[in-house]
Amino acid sequence: TIAADSLQITTLKNAIKTYVKNAEYDSVINYSKKLLQLSKKLSDSSLMATSNFYLGYYLQVQFKSDEAYTYYNEAFKIDIRLEDYDAAANMLNAMANIKKGLGDHIGSQITAVEGLKYLEGSTNYRTESALYHTISVSSQELGDIRDALLWNDKAIQLAHEHPEDISKSTLVIFENTRANILVKYEKYQEAITLYTTLLEAVDQNNQKEKARILDNLAFTYWLSGERNSNNEDDLLKALELRLKMKDLSGLTSSYIHLTQYYLNTNKIKSLEYAEKA
Numbered sequence: 001t002i003a004a005d006s007l008q009i010t011t012l013k014n015a016i017k018t019y020v021k022n023a024e025y026d027s028v029i030n031y032s033k034k035l036l037q038l039s040k041k042l043s044d045s046s047l048m049a050t051s052n053f054y055l056g057y058y059l060q061v062q063f064k065s066d067e068a069y070t071y072y073n074e075a076f077k078i079d080i081r082l083e084d085y086d087a088a089a090n091m092l093n094a095m096a097n098i099k100k101g102l103g104d105h106i107g108s109q110i111t112a113v114e115g116l117k118y119l120e121g122s123t124n125y126r127t128e129s130a131l132y133h134t135i136s137v138s139s140q141e142l143g144d145i146r147d148a149l150l151w152n153d154k155a156i157q158l159a160h161e162h163p164e165d166i167s168k169s170t171l172v173i174f175e176n177t178r179a180n181i182l183v184k185y186e187k188y189q190e191a192i193t194l195y196t197t198l199l200e201a202v203d204q205n206n207q208k209e210k211a212r213i214l215d216n217l218a219f220t221y222w223l224s225g226e227r228n229s230n231n232e233d234d235l236l237k238a239l240e241l242r243l244k245m246k247d248l249s250g251l252t253s254s255y256i257h258l259t260q261y262y263l264n265t266n267k268i269k270s271l272e273y274a275e276k277a
Contacts, residue, residue: 005042012038016054028058049078049087056094063248065098072098089118090127096134101249105138112138125162126170129155133174140181148181169209172202176213183216188224195220211241211250219257235261252277 012035019027032054039047056071076091092115099108112134119128136151155174159166175198182191195217202209218234235258242250255277262270 005038008038009035009047020058025058025062029055029062032058045078045082049075049082049084052078053087053091056091060094060098065102069095069098085118086122086124086127089115089122089124089131092118093127093130093134096131096138100134100138100141105141108138109135109142125158125165129158129166129170129174132158133177136177136181140177140184143184145181145184148184149178152178152181168201169203169206172198172209172213176209176216179216179220183220183223188220191220192217192224207241207245208247208250211238211245211247212253214238214241215250215254215257219261222261232261 015031036051052071052075056068060068072094079088096108096111112131115131132155140148159171179191179194199213215238218231222231239254255273258273
């Protein structure tokens, strides 16, 4: 019956929420698969899209990028059939981020630009700004600093114009990226000023972002030639935070920065961090 199906859907969704809170992601994925099976049995396209999104997101949390991409893509195709273009753009941003994480920066840009096309005339500023950010980071990685700044400006401007849709923590991420781009330009003092401001403004409970900014600030001080004991202490403090959180992408950045930091002063340490990276 419809009532029984509705109860089963609610039960599965509540189970997923409970397991998410406890960070039991294997169980989250298991119950999301059950929800997907049920959605197919009921021929409920909207629920299929939701289930595929859940699976994509929580597989990505577990760094299973290939599997995550497949589910995001399935959700995207369903969203297009349902003419839910805001959701489709969000899935394209998720796929673009996976490509970016795997080093396919050109593919990431193409996918993100496609996402923007689905948002023409939309007021989904959160996804729009996220797509700008994705394009900006990929441009930076490709060495196109001018384009990186251009798209970063768009993301920051949108965040300032629509604070009700784009959180302060998201704006901090955009501005941290701006500082990263300035470092690529070798505008170290300008970047240091921005990192310092961000470190003071960031929510101290947001350990991931705090570690990211602290690591970038210490490394930029070192690059600029202002080398003192704080540089090393802050790089190691950021590393410690990332180890506690098991932040794999953040740990990679920390290890690379420490490899470079010790390269000319302690070859053994430099090699150790390179191997960890």
